[in-house]
Amino acid sequence: MSADAGDDAGLMRAVAEGDMAALGELVRRHEEKAFALACRLLARTDAAEDVTQEAFLHVHRAARRYRPEARFTTWLYRIVVNLCLDAKRRNKRAPARLPVYRPPAEAPPQHDQLEAAERAERVRQAVDHLPGRQRTAVVLHRYMQLSHRDVAEVTGWSVSAVESCLVRAYAQLRQELRDLVEK
Amino acid sequence: MPHVRDSELIKYVAGELPQRQRARVDEHVAACTYCRDRQRQISQTWRVLGDWQVEPLESDLADAVSVAVRREREAAARQPAGWRRASVLLRAAAAILVAVGLGHLAARWTAPLPSDPVTGGVDRVAQSDEANAIPLGVLELGSATGWAELILNDVEPSDQEGSS
Numbered sequence: 001m002s003a004d005a006g007d008d009a010g011l012m013r014a015v016a017e018g019d020m021a022a023l024g025e026l027v028r029r030h031e032e033k034a035f036a037l038a039c040r041l042l043a044r045t046d047a048a049e050d051v052t053q054e055a056f057l058h059v060h061r062a063a064r065r066y067r068p069e070a071r072f073t074t075w076l077y078r079i080v081v082n083l084c085l086d087a088k089r090r091n092k093r094a095p096a097r098l099p100v101y102r103p104p105a106e107a108p109p110q111h112d113q114l115e116a117a118e119r120a121e122r123v124r125q126a127v128d129h130l131p132g133r134q135r136t137a138v139v140l141h142r143y144m145q146l147s148h149r150d151v152a153e154v155t156g157w158s159v160s161a162v163e164s165c166l167v168r169a170y171a172q173l174r175q176e177l178r179d180l181v182e183k
Numbered sequence: 184m185p186h187v188r189d190s191e192l193i194k195y196v197a198g199e200l201p202q203r204q205r206a207r208v209d210e211h212v213a214a215c216t217y218c219r220d221r222q223r224q225i226s227q228t229w230r231v232l233g234d235w236q237v238e239p240l241e242s243d244l245a246d247a248v249s250v251a252v253r254r255e256r257e258a259a260a261r262q263p264a265g266w267r268r269a270s271v272l273l274r275a276a277a278a279i280l281v282a283v284g285l286g287h288l289a290a291r292w293t294a295p296l297p298s299d300p301v302t303g304g305v306d307r308v309a310q311s312d313e314a315n316a317i318p319l320g321v322l323e324l325g326s327a328t329g330w331a332e333l334i335l336n337d338v339e340p341s342d343q344e345g346s347s
Contacts (some may be wrong), residue, residue, distance in 0.1 A: 035244070041238040056248045057255070069195075096326065100245040114236065123235040142232050148345050154296055163190040170193060174228045181227045 002028065007071035009075060020067075027056050028131040033144065034080050040139045043128050047091060051083045058083075077144065077154045081136060119180060126176040134169035137162055141172040187211055187218045189225075196225045 008029070014022035034055055038048035058079050059066075066075070128133060133155075140151045141162075148166070152159045174181055186209055187195075194200050195208045212219045 021253065023252070024245040024249060027248050031240060035240045036237050040235075045238065049242065049244075052240070053244060053247050053251060056244070057251055060248070060252050061255075073318045117235045119231070120236065123232055127232070127235065138232075141193075141197065142229065143235075145197075147197075148194065163193075164321045166190040166193055170225060170228055171189075173232065174224055177228065179229050181224065182235075 009068035012059075012063055012066050012068065012072065015060060016066065023056070023060055026059065026116065030076055031056075033073070034076060037077060037080050037139065037144055039086055040143055041081065041136065042087060043124065044091070048086050051080060051087055054083055055079045058068075074150060074153050077140065077146075078156075081140075081154060085132075122177060122180060126173050129176065130169050130172060133157075134165050134172070137165040138169045138173070141166055184211060184213065184215070189221070192218070192222050192225050195222065196229050228343075 008026065010090065011022045011026050017027065031052060033050045035048055036050040038055075039045060042048050042051065114141065127138060130138060136155060138150055140146045140154055141148070146154065148159055148162050151157075151162045151166075153175075155162065191200070191208065195205060200208065208222075212222050232334075
């Protein structure tokens, strides 16, 4: 277990004893990645923010039962993934677009920036078109930088199921983004 | 030499392979056009996917979580201990009622219909109706054996023999 992971376990012990500052520290450490994960799985910023907050509330509620058998992030990402699946089921009828990130610019957007935004939107759509399990696997693997084994731990699927999901997902993405891939 | 599997190429591109396996894939890809082409495609897909960045969170999440935790605690404190205990008991009672109800329904669906003519309600009524429908009156006119009279008049055979 890495030093950071060890620190997370220590913070979780403190949270279990009611230390709110420790909870704040855990949130600050992991909010960015947890939010990015929720954003990519839900493709909705508002819902992603709610899910991220709810995930940390879960962390607080479960702090006394928490056993540091796996990395804290594995456990946190599992919570986020499950909450996203719930949110997706609830909001099936009201899909909303996730605004594409555009770096703050004082000058009007240049051609390069517009092109980058268009590329980002194409990629977002391609990932969003993947079937649910494949999308979860790709987001965890490509964007959260988790290994196949870690993806399996977060999702609860077997490593071979994760591998098969990833092979199919990357093949579909390659097909859908063919013009960008071959540029 | 067997080709490199897709899942292994994905691990290779993601930098997940241990040094020895990585060297083996390097060696194979250098010699195999088919695998080199697949590896290149996966690498390019991987790179293109990196173009999707999400906006960073703007609000102070730590603060929002802290407020939400405080609200939860206050809500829990407002609930009297007796009420909390009662709600647990109510939930347990509701669970028992549901279980009994389900058991009752299951028993109704799975139990066979009563068929015993003595104890079974439905068949008994049916048999009684059928018995009543038999026209025993026709036997009153005198049967060939004389047994009908005995039955209908409730007369002992010995009585009848004695009187004849």
